[in-house]
Amino acid sequence: MKTIKVALIGTPNVGKSTIYNALTKNDVHTGNWAGKTVEFTKGECVFESIKYEFYDLPGTYSLLARSKEEVVATDFIFDGLFDVAVVVCDATSLDKGINLVVQTQEIFKKVVVCINLIDEAIKKGITINYEVLKNNLNLPLVKMSAKEKVGLEELLKTIREAKESDYLNIDYGILEDSIKMVEKDIKESSKNKKWMALRVLENNQYYIDKFRKNNLINLSDNTKKSKERLEKVDINLEVAIKIRKIVVSKLKNVVYYKKKDYEEKVLKIDRILTSKLWGIPIMLIFLFLIFYLTIKGANGPSNLLFNFFQGLEDNIANFLNFIRVPKVINDLLVNGVYKTLYWVVSVMMPPMLIFFPLFTFLEDLGVLPRIAFNMDKAFSKCNACGKQALTMCMGVGCNAVGVTGARIIDSKRERLLAILTNVFVPCNGKFPTLIAVITMFFLNFTNKYSSLWCALILTLFMGGGILLTFIISFVLSKTILKGKASSFTLELPPYRFPNIIETIKYSFKNRAIYVLGRAVKVAIFAGFIIWGIANIKINNEPILSLISNFLDPIGKILGVDGVVILALLLGFPANEIVIPAMIMGYLKTSSLTNFTSVSALKEILIMNNWGIKTAICFIVLMMFHYPCSTTLLTIKKETNSNYYTFLAFIIPLLVGMFIAWGINLIF
């Protein structure tokens, strides 16, 4: 089969990933903010017996190679190990897209222009004369709305028909003579000499090294002289001005605005969302609402599921007995594995199925960059980057994702700050446990406002986590990661109303099921272990009791007990199993052998001397301890350093222990 390799290029946040997903049926997460695709992905599809291989490059504003993502994208295009470059443009903001088209044409010969978000443009009253644009660009052009799956086939057909044209020759005016001089030092190849000469003139060390390594240049006096001649010229500025001029000429008579007031309306919303009075409260209300809806909505289904699974427990045991499974194994499977498993499923699944779609919705809508905008001042006080707010939001879903997401931060120091503090925002795996304990110890079950209060208390704890993030970031920036805040730009994209069905589908499939799947796997395994240590006895004492008795003094200092510490240790692979581990621990050391509902948990805990203080200390330790194993592995991968991985492990642990110790001491 014929294969066409296609690179998808575009500025951040033009829906490249949406196109990629629609074409390849892959599931790269798309969100409405710049920098979502932090490393590029590959996928393929077959259409009319041609195989198309797509490379989804990270979004980039220009191909002049500055930030990490830009270098990745530029390098990929320059090396040209593909057949067709598709530049995706945003119909509501053609400027930056066409800028990229022009720059792509300088280093690649087969370019297709894809104008995405045409439906958004219509909604905003922007009229685009595509015929004129096509003529101006002299390139194949496809209109598209990837969200509505419009124009996808057309794109594939156009890619198939794309023809090679010459590199775009931009008149760089005052630089031209020098470019010609440098070109003499560049060897003949399929690459554009002019573009290479410009990188040399700009003193772009990365590219000079690269050209040298590939034996493409042999710099001589020609280059030296021409560089000297341009000593007083601001080369970057000249290049930017000339490219801008081309872009403006390409966009001549193309865009018309009909509804001038549309923009004003959106700005009005933004003014409220970022206002001095309302900016911060509205964000907290959003957070509170998400928690409230999650708690309120999940409560019923959780109990239903729990009762359902528990109802099956005896049947399963009887069945296993019937097929003559030995009593010990029967007990292991039912009381060990099955019990842990259904606890995790019934407690985790309903909140996740509510939380993730809500969160994804806000993300797709474009709310997260506004949060970063509002909170940036605080980050700058901590010598950190405002984009850290985005990584924190991702961390609420899953800390491992938040750690990977820190790549959107350019400065290495600030990226490390974001990575080391990410675990201070509790992830989704911790919420159900926190909710359960809050409900048990802070609320009266019969109170009809209990969900409301629970959400409020959870928001407060969450606020504590955010506060700690700032404090730790600040302390780190004065000690281990010393430095001043560096410069950055943050794009506030237009709001885009997401396709609700897609949002729900995506968050079910890729987030809820993924996280739950991981929890289930761990739960099965942990069920074995926990049952094992609870039932294997040394000197008539279960190993579990031995360990928890051993840990008890440590637990007592921290306001909890040995079982809690053991449960937190067992929860290292996934935080979700902390509570089931705890229940097993208590059940084996108390006379209770069964409990009938989630609320009966409270009785078990109280029987084991839990009080309000124990609950608070537990919540603190639950929120702030080492990151789970997945997150730690991700940190190791991202930082490539044992030292920082160790810091990521020890800092939250010490902080959590310190706070729990303090609470225990004072109260």
Next chain:
Amino acid sequence: MIMTLDTISLNKEVVVEKVRDSSLKRRLLDLGFIPNNKVKCVLISPFKDPKAYKINNNIIALRNIDAKNIEVNDENN
């Protein structure tokens, strides 16, 4: 009158004069902060820093310390 971008008032359209050298200069040039381009301050965050500017139909937030490096002219031309 020449002033720096961080000092312009909300909703006032000004014209870029010059971007001073800084680590952010190239990115700013990419985003369209080049001489004679129009720019407008459209949003101010709750703590007055950063502020968001509209340039080339794009909304970009900059910290004041970075916006200080952009010289603008407020005479309508």
